[in-house]
Amino acid sequence: xxxxxxxxxxxxxxxxxxRLLSVGVCLVLLVLLARIAQLKGAPxxxxxxxxxxxxxxxxxxxxxxxLLDRRGRVLSTTRFGxxxxxxxxxxxxxxxEMIVRLSGAxxxxxxxxxxxxxxxxxxxxMRRERLEKPGKAAAVSLADSLRRRLGMGDLSRAAGESYGxxxxxxxxxxxIRYLPVGEELTLEQSERVRGLGLPGVxxxxxxxREYAGGDAVAPIVGKVGLADRTLDQTGLxxxxxxxxxxxxxxxxxxxxxxxxxxxxxWIEQGAWEAADAGESVRLSVDLELQRIAxxxxxxxxxxxxxxxxxxxMLDPRTGEVLAMVDALREIEGAVPFPWLEKQVxxxxxxxxxxxxxxPADPRDRPRYDVGGTDPGRAVHPALGRNRCxxxxxxxxxxxxxxxxxxxxxxxxxxxxxxxxxxxxxxxxQCGRSVEDVTHRASLTWDDVLKYSSNVGMAKLSxxxxxxxxxxxxxxxxxxxxxGLGLPGxxAGIVTPEKRWSKxxxxxxxxxxxxxxxxxxxxxxxSCFARNDELGGTMPRVALVAGEGDAAKAGVIERxxxxxxxLRARFAMVGVAERLDxxxxxxxxxAPPLYSMFGKSGTAQIPCVPGPDQRRPRGSSGYFQNxxxxxxxxxxxxxxxxxxxxxxxxDPGPGRIRIRQHYGSYVAGPVVRRVVERSLAYxxxxxxxxxxxxxxxxxxxx
Numbered sequence: 021x022x023x024x025x026x027x028x029x030x031x032x033x034x035x036x037x038x039r040l041l042s043v044g045v046c047l048v049l050l051v052l053l054a055r056i057a058q059l060k061g062a063p064x065x066x067x068x069x070x071x072x073x074x075x076x077x078x079x080x081x082x083x084x085x086x087l088l089d090r091r092g093r094v095l096s097t098t099r100f101g102x103x104x105x106x107x108x109x110x111x112x113x114x115x116x117e118m119i120v121r122l123s124g125a126x127x128x129x130x131x132x133x134x135x136x137x138x139x140x141x142x143x144x145x146m147r148r149e150r151l152e153k154p155g156k157a158a159a160v161s162l163a164d165s166l167r168r169r170l171g172m173g174d175l176s177r178a179a180g181e182s183y184g185x186x187x188x189x190x191x192x193x194x195x196i197r198y199l200p201v202g203e204e205l206t207l208e209q210s211e212r213v214r215g216l217g218l219p220g221v222x223x224x225x226x227x228x229r230e231y232a233g234g235d236a237v238a239p240i241v242g243k244v245g246l247a248d249r250t251l252d253q254t255g256l257x258x259x260x261x262x263x264x265x266x267x268x269x270x271x272x273x274x275x276x277x278x279x280x281x282x283x284x285x286w287i288e289q290g291a292w293e294a295a296d297a298g299e300s301v302r303l304s305v306d307l308e309l310q311r312i313a314x315x316x317x318x319x320x321x322x323x324x325x326x327x328x329x330x331x332x333m334l335d336p337r338t339g340e341v342l343a344m345v346d347a348l349r350e351i352e353g354a355v356p357f358p359w360l361e362k363q364v365x366x367x368x369x370x371x372x373x374x375x376x377x378x379p380a381d382p383r384d385r386p387r388y389d390v391g392g393t394d395p396g397r398a399v400h401p402a403l404g405r406n407r408c409x410x411x412x413x414x415x416x417x418x419x420x421x422x423x424x425x426x427x428x429x430x431x432x433x434x435x436x437x438x439x440x441x442x443x444x445x446x447x448x449q450c451g452r453s454v455e456d457v458t459h460r461a462s463l464t465w466d467d468v469l470k471y472s473s474n475v476g477m478a479k480l481s482x483x484x485x486x487x488x489x490x491x492x493x494x495x496x497x498x499x500x501x502x503g504l505g506l507p508g509x510x511a512g513i514v515t516p517e518k519r520w521s522k523x524x525x526x527x528x529x530x531x532x533x534x535x536x537x538x539x540x541x542x543x544x545x546s547c548f549a550r551n552d553e554l555g556g557t558m559p560r561v562a563l564v565a566g567e568g569d570a571a572k573a574g575v576i577e578r579x580x581x582x583x584x585x586l587r588a589r590f591a592m593v594g595v596a597e598r599l600d601x602x603x604x605x606x607x608x609x610a611p612p613l614y615s616m617f618g619k620s621g622t623a624q625i626p627c628v629p630g631p632d633q634r635r636p637r638g639s640s641g642y643f644q645n646x647x648x649x650x651x652x653x654x655x656x657x658x659x660x661x662x663x664x665x666x667x668x669x670d671p672g673p674g675r676i677r678i679r680q681h682y683g684s685y686v687a688g689p690v691v692r693r694v695v696e697r698s699l700a701y702x703x704x705x706x707x708x709x710x711x712x713x714x715x716x717x718x719x720x721x
Contacts, residue, residue, distance in 0.1 A: 619651070
């Protein structure tokens with residue numbers, strides 16, 4: 021065969037070989053791919069352990085949402101900082117060197133840091149003995165002796181936070197490998213610690229909650245803590261607790277493969293889940309209005325030599341809380357009330373006076389401490405009780421407009437009727453004598469509010485049935501929580517209908533035998549400050565901006581007809597006018613620029629024993645010559661923008677001696693100044709000036 025004839029056979033053989041090689045390579049590749057898939061999807065135990073040993077998993081921290089005031093100013097926010105964590109086991113025999121170098125970087129005394137680190141090392145020695153030789157008590161005793169010699173006390177507690185000290189079934193605890201030392205680091209300290217390169221020392225990134233709003237809003241904002249011994253922040257008090265769900269962050273996670281030197285190689289699809297920050301919540305509180313209210317309340321408490329004060333400002337149109345202040349003042353010379361304390365002995369129980377005796381003559385009695393103890397407040401303002409929502413008081417005459425309105429709506433008060441008061445007292449149907457501070461021979465029903473006549477209110481109460489008055493009180497929201505959302509809110513005290521009596525009928529009409537909170541009073545009074553179809557309705561109180569809007573939240577309940585609420589509002593204008601006359605006579609305040617309506621009140625402080633306490637012989641249900649004095653008002657008159665309540669707790673004896681402890685003397689000026697400054701800040705046009713008062717408005721800031 022010629023060469024020419026042989027070429028096609030060679031070409032054909034080459035083609036066959038090439039095809040076979042191609043098929044073979046493809047089969048090998050398919051086998052390899054199948055093996056890779058098998059190893060990927062279901063690796064053996066040995067391979068799985070090897071793979072996982074090269075995978076690092078890391079949490080991604082999310083930031084808790086911010087709390088803002090109604091204008092977007094930051095009240096609390098989260099940033100991230102660092103603190104030092106020490107592994108006592110990793111320092112080996114170089115613990116002394118580590119302590120000296122680390123204490124220098126942290127600016128701590130070597131002895132302070134050494135006590136913590138060496139204490140943890142000794143504790144680990146004790147635990148190691150228990151783990152390895154549970155029955156060897158001598159070694160433990162030796163370590164205990166060394167611990168006492170060093171004066172370290174319980175080193176397992178001195179070591180700091182939880183670092184895995186749960187005991188096993190034999191009672192032995194694992195070794196301490198996580199020891200936080202020092203406080204949060206500055207940026208400079210963090211860089212110094214990183215530069216040391218010490219074995220067993222690393223920086224832990226942790227969230228730090230900062231409260232930019234300061235102490236003025238601390239009781240409202242509250243505080244956060246770390247949830248379940250983790251680094252997740254959770255609300256503990258105040259708005260931080262009430263709004264915890266939307267504020268709470270969601271942490272992310274990441275898993276990545278690393279090389280032999282620990283460096284990241286890659287992140288596979290699905291191994292990264294980003295962290296989500298919590299939502300920002302805009303509270304209804306205005307930081308500047310809070311500052312104004314705080315300044316004026318403290319000024320009023322000092323001027324009255326009072327034990328404290330409370331103030332709430334609401335927007336009556338929406339029910340939003342614009343400011344809420346609670347101030348306490350230490351009274352020098354005030355003594356604890358001599359309660360009888362129950363003591364149980366082997367012979368039975370007896371009542372013992374543990375804090376002195378009660379003088380028989382009321383004139384000899386000292387000024388008692390009526391504010392109670394609040395140790396949390398001394399630690400931080402956010403840790404104290406928020407008395408604006410938690411603590412009760414008897415409202416006194418500030419409660420009269422509600423009872424007056426109930427009777428007016430029932431048609432029991434004639435428009436032209438004149439009450440003839442031949443004497444300055446009146447004996448009620450239950451035999452109780454009530455009297456007015458100032459005698460007026462005749463009064464209209466509007467005058468009863470204007471001059472706060474106890475005689476007029478007693479006669480008014482006798483025209484109402486028990487059911488009518490009790491239903492009216494409950495209708496205004498007393499005896500029930502407002503739903504503001506702050507923890508610890510009290511429902512107040514209203515005598516149950518089945519125990520309502522002729523005494524209740526008279527007492528409640530003048531603001532006694534009832535316990536209210538400031539937030540309840542401000543909310544109920546807002547029914548007098550709403551216009552048009554909202555007149556006579558109560559708003560839904562809100563701590564979050566926008567949530568109290570009547571258009572969104574709706575009206576909770578109509579408590580009065582609009583014309584009755586408006587009638588009561590204008591009847592209370594005279595109260596504000598009399599207040600302004602007192603201020604002009606006694607104080608150096610500028611003339612008012614905004615019209616106002618309101619009501620003053622003064623009531624003795626109830627003497628209520630606690631658990632296992634009794635009042636001593638000779639005492640009554642009230643502290644003698646100790647009062648809560650209050651004023652509540654709304655402004656401006658025609659289109660009210662704010663309702664302000666101020667309660668001054670226990671004005672001093674000097675005020676009582678000159679009969680200037682009443683609400684119109686001590687709480688009224690506070691409300692007036694807050695109204696003037698707040699409305700000017702809000703840009704409300706003055707309605708008691710000819711328009712040339714711009715400088716006067718500015719001067720009130």
